[in-house]
Amino acid sequence: MIQVDDLQLRIGNRTILNKLHFEVQRGEIFGVIGPNGSGKSTLLKLLSGLEKPTRGTVYLDGRPVNSYSRKKLATWLAVLQQSSLPSIGFTVKEVVEMGRYPYQNWMGEEAEDVRPLISSILDKLRLEKLQDRMLSEISGGEKQRAALGKVMAQEPRLLMLDEPTTYLDIGTQVELMTWIQAWKKESDLTVVVVLHDLNLAAQYCDRILLLHQGEVVEVGTAEQVMKEDLLQRVYGVKPYVLKHPVLGVPQILL
C-alpha cells in the first residue's frame, strides 16, 4: 500500500528525515514511534503528500503520492491530525458529514443517500446523543470521537493518524484504538498511526517503525522493536520490558 524509497527532507541546512526505506502492507496497522522531534509528524506529512521530499519518493498503491490530485486522494486517504477540527460554528453531526466533501459535486450533492452511513457512524462512536451539540460545547475526548467520525464518513482505504490518543484518558484511549482495529478488520483498512505510548503501540500495531533523529532505527513487530537496549539508546532512559500477561506482547515500565 505504501512504499518509501530513500526518503530525505531537508529544511534550510537541517536534515529532518534521512535515508528512509520501508513498506506498509495493505490491511496492517503500522505504528510510528520515536522521541520528541524525531520526525514522526513530518513523516506523516510526506506520506500523505502534504510535504514534498528533498530526495526519494513515497508510492501509494504503486504511484508517486504527488501524482494524485488532492480531490482524488481524498476519496481514499484520510488524515486525522491533532486539532484538525474547526474550532467553532459546527455541530458534531455536521463535522461527521464533512467527511463526505470529497464525494460531493460543486452543489454539495452526492449521488447516494448517505444518511444511513452517517447515522451508523454516530451510533458506533456513541455520538448520537451529542450530534446536535456545538463543538465548543463538548470535551476534548468527545471532539476526538467526532474527528474520528469525520474520517470514517470519508470511507478511506488508507488512514493516517497523528497521536490520536493524546489528552485521552486510558479508557478512551483503549476505546479509540479498539474502534480503529475493528474498522480495519471490517473493511481491510490500512492504518499508519503516530503514537507516543509504546504500550498502546505494542498492543494495537501489527508492525512498528522506531524513528530517531530523522532516521529509522528499527522496523518490525513489537518484539523486534521494543528491546531494552534499543529503547534506552533512543529515549535516553532505561525501561524494563515485560510480557503482557494476556496478550503476550512487550510492555514497558520506567
Ligand SMILES: Nc1ncnc2c1ncn2[C@@H]1O[C@H](COP(=O)(O)OP(=O)(O)OP(=O)(O)O)[C@@H](O)[C@H]1O
Ligand atoms: N517547518 C519546519 N521548519 C524547520 N524545522 C522543522 C519544521 N517542521 C518541523 N521541524 C523540525 O523537524 C524536526 C521533526 O519535527 P516533527 O514535528 O516531525 O517531530 P515529532 O517526532 O513529530 O515530534 P513530537 O513527538 O514532539 O510531536 C524537529 O526538530 C522540528 O523542530
